[in-house]
Amino acid sequence: MVKQLVILGSTGSIGRQTLEVVSLFPERFKILxxxxxxxxxxxxxxxxLFRPRMVxxxxxxLSEALREALPPQTEVLSGEQALCELAAHPEVDLVLSAxxxxxxxxxxxxxxSAGKTVALANKEVLVAGGELVLQLLRRRRVRLLPVDSEHAAIFQALKGHRRRDLSRLILTASGGPFRQTPVERFPEITPQEALxxxxxxxxxKITVDSATLMNKGLEVIEAHYLFQVPYKKIEVVVHPESIVHSLVEFRDGSLLAQLSLPDMRLPIAYALSYPERLPLPYPRLDLSALGSLHFEPPDLERFPCLRLAYEAGERGGFWPAALNAANEVAVEAFLSGKLRFSEIPLLIEETLSRLSFSGKPGSLEEIIEADRQARKAAWNWLKERGC
Ligand SMILES: NC(=O)c1ccc[n+]([C@@H]2O[C@H](COP(=O)([O-])OP(=O)(O)OC[C@H]3O[C@@H](n4cnc5c(N)ncnc54)[C@H](OP(=O)(O)O)[C@@H]3O)[C@@H](O)[C@H]2O)c1
Structure with a gap:
């Protein structure tokens, strides 16, 4: 059966790589x-190139310029409502959320909500809306397939095993570009270096998050919701080669890992074709040429964003959404030269300390409101510092 796909964010890094995979298998996938x-x-x-019915x-x-550059039969849409309708289109089989x-x-x-299978790259969806997503997954019995390489690795390692035999999830992190940079240099790190x-x-955004280790923090929260594992059973290990994409430890002490060259087209292809595997033509891992792999604990003193994410995750409720919003403001401010690299965790911590929430999110509107409050508090903090 040909799968009809909607790709949210097709011009981004994940979106472009998804189209690369799709172009290899025209008999399997069609772009809606x-x-x-x-x-x-x-x-x-x-x-x-891909002749979708809608863009x-x-x-x-920019709609007009876009319309003029397209074949006349392609429908051009805009506005949040249209985006939500497109993601729930009756003919779509899989939505790639990127x-x-x-x-x-x-x-x-x-x-x-419309019962569509979702291949999820956009981790912030689970960080901000994990509670709602879980409710929907239970209610609609829909499938959520991870695209993030770490979660795709865990998803594969868990296959065929009893949940009660699981003892820990171990997420690997490359450590980013500043793994060995002295902390005294952090205030001078430029956006160009972080990118x-x-x-x-x-x-x-994800590249800056990788440099602060917030990306790993967001992934810890993502793993908590995706696999429904408590935070104390989710660990992070730094693995600079990015060959072991994550591991699962079982109660007998066995570890199962998934390995490959660092190439997002693999987890993308697996999510698109699940439960099948596609015959991909990309370079393969040669273990003997590789020689050795390295692992070390993360340094939470130099990279406090990872600690902040664990704390927000443990607090639950609206806190992960607020953490995410504060981080989005911090990354934007850093990229536009308003904030130093070393101040990113400071802004997030200060923002969270100014907020108060109670209860759990029950609707999208409540999450949007928590997100709005956190963004406002973060921008206020920046203004107070004259940024
Ligand atoms: N890149 C990776 O290797 C990777 C790996 C694992 C997970 N992820 C996750 O996947 C997601 C996408 O990452 P990416 O690296 O592909 O990002 P990206 O290159 O920045 O692409 C983002 C995409 O979303 C669109 N977009 C941006 N802001 C938007 C908005 N407010 N409303 C609607 N569309 C918007 C962009 O359109 P324009 O091009 O027009 O700006 C682009 O198509 C992130 O959540 C990231 O954490 C990425």
Whole structure:
């Protein structure tokens, strides 16, 4: 059966790699819709190649330019409502959720509510909306497939094992570009330096998150919701080669891991074709050429963002959504030169200390409100410091 796909964020790093995989298997996948925020030129190029029935552009003022660059039969959509409808389209079989940040929450929830299988790259969806996603998964019995390489590894390692035999999840982290940088240098780290990741080519936000280790913190929260494992059973180990994508430990002490070259096209392809595996033509791992692999504990003193994520995760409720929103503001401020690299965790911690929440999120609107409050508190903190 040909799977009809909607790719949310097709112009991003994950979106482009997804289309690369799709282009290898035209007999298996058909593109129903593609989306971008501003990059209408690339979106138009993708649409001419993959012939989706619909395209969505975030910046409504670019719709006209986009329409003129497209075949006349392609429908051009804009606005949040249209994005949510597109993710829940009756003909779609799988939605690849690869927007960046909390912006992906509404369309991903819309897809899940409509009973669609979702392949999730956009980890912030589970960080901000984990409680709601879990409710939907229970109610609708829909499938949520991880695309993040660490979670795809755990998903595969858990296959065929009894949940009660699980003792820990171990997420690997590359350690980012500043793993060995003295902490005294942190205040001078520039956006250009932070955007040079040693192993992965990714969008700007996740690359900065990888440099602060917030990315790993968000992934810990993502793992908590995806696999429903308590935080004390989720550990992080730094593994600079990014070959072991994560591990599962069972109660007899056995560890199962998934290994490959660092290439997001593998977990993307697995999520697209699950439970089948596609015959991918990409380079393979040669263990004897590799020689050795290294592992070390994360340094929470130098990278406090990981600690902040564990704390927000343990507090639960609205705190992970607030952590995520404060981090989005911090990354934006850092990239635009308003905040030092070393101040990213400070801004997040200060923001969270100014907020109070009670109870658990019961609706998307409540999460959006918590997100709004956290962003406001973060921008206020920046203003008070004259940033
Ligand atoms: N890249 C990776 O290797 C990787 C690995 C694991 C997980 N992830 C996760 O996957 C997600 C996507 O990452 P990425 O690296 O692909 O990001 P990216 O390169 O920045 O791409 C983001 C995509 O979302 C669109 N977009 C941005 N803001 C939007 C908004 N407010 N509303 C609607 N669309 C918006 C962008 O459109 P424009 O191009 O027009 O701006 C682009 O298509 C993130 O959550 C990230 O943490 C990424």
């Amino acid at each position: 819709a593609l989306t971008a925020w501003r990059n209408w030129r690339l979106l138009a190029e993708q649409a001419r 969505w552009i975030g910046e409504a003022s 927007l960046v940040g909390a912006a992906g929450l509404a369309p991903t929830l819309s897809a899940l 040079r990741h040693p192993r992965w080519r990714m969008g700007a």
